[in-house]
Amino acid sequence: MKESRPVWVVAERSPLTGPxxxxxxxxxxxxxxxxxxxxxxxxxRGEGWERLYVGTANVTLHRGETGNYxxxxxxxxxxxxxxxxREAGEGMRLLGATVDAxxxxxxxxSGDDVIEAVALPPDLAAWxxxxxxxxxxxxxxxxxxxxxxDPDALGRKPxxxx
Numbered sequence: 001m002k003e004s005r006p007v008w009v010v011a012e013r014s015p016l017t018g019p020x021x022x023x024x025x026x027x028x029x030x031x032x033x034x035x036x037x038x039x040x041x042x043x044x045r046g047e048g049w050e051r052l053y054v055g056t057a058n059v060t061l062h063r064g065e066t067g068n069y070x071x072x073x074x075x076x077x078x079x080x081x082x083x084x085x086r087e088a089g090e091g092m093r094l095l096g097a098t099v100d101a102x103x104x105x106x107x108x109x110s111g112d113d114v115i116e117a118v119a120l121p122p123d124l125a126a127w128x129x130x131x132x133x134x135x136x137x138x139x140x141x142x143x144x145x146x147x148x149x150d151p152d153a154l155g156r157k158p159x160x161x162x
Contacts, residue, residue, distance in 0.1 A: 001063040003131055005124065006034040007097050008056045009082055013090070014049040023090045027082045027116040030097070032123050039094065054084065055094035061128065066136040068100045069128050078125055079117040083107045086114075099128055 010029040016022045028051060037043075039055040059080070061069065072078050081104050083095040095113065098104075099120065107113045120128075 001135060002060055003127075004058040004060045005032060005127060006056050007032055007059055007080065007121075007124065008035055009054050009084075009094055009097065010043060010051055011054045011084065011092060012049055012051045013092070025084060025092050025114050027084070027114075027118050030080055030082065030118050031121060040091075052092075054092060057082075057094050057097040059097050059099060059124065061099070061131045063135040065100050065102075066132045067139065068102050070132055070136065072099050072101055072120075073125065073128060073132070077117075078120040080120045080124060082116045082118060084114040084116070085110075086112055099124070 008031050009027055011025050012028045013023050013025055016024055034056045035053070037053045039053060041053045042050050043053055044051040078099075079101075080097055080099055081101065082097045084092045085095050087093050092114070095107065104115055107115055
């Protein structure tokens with residue numbers, strides 16, 4: 001069982017400060033829905049920065065991951081994780097979004113993706129809470145017990161006669 005919801009993302013592009021050329025991207029706004037605006041549309045511009053609509057991604061919730069969603073919602077700052085990938089030039093493409101912190105590791109391996117944790121919008125938080133209420137099954141904590149040491153296994157074995 002899974003459910004999906006679209007979220008839109010606005011990111012800000014500003015020049016790097018320092019001796020290296022380039023730009024910095026950061027996610028500044030997210031919301032529910034799917035606007036008609038084409039990705040890459042400049043929404044605001046200021047001195048040295050611009051905010052662009054980078055696109056819409058589906059946040060998908062899976063029944064087997066409710067424990068991870070619950071940890072996120074109970075944290076001090078529940079988050080929506082947004083993944084952006086650099087394109088040719090100074091562009092950026094929206095890869096996806098999730099409320100599962102465990103999924104972040106998959107995108108962290110590439111080294112070139114921008115991963116932003118932004119505040120989870122209240123309507124998405126309510127949706128996730130409803131999904132957890134409907135599908136969460138508490139899993140018992142499994143503690144592994146160690147085998148007792150065999151004192152005879154620690155000694156040297158006698159050499160076999162030739």
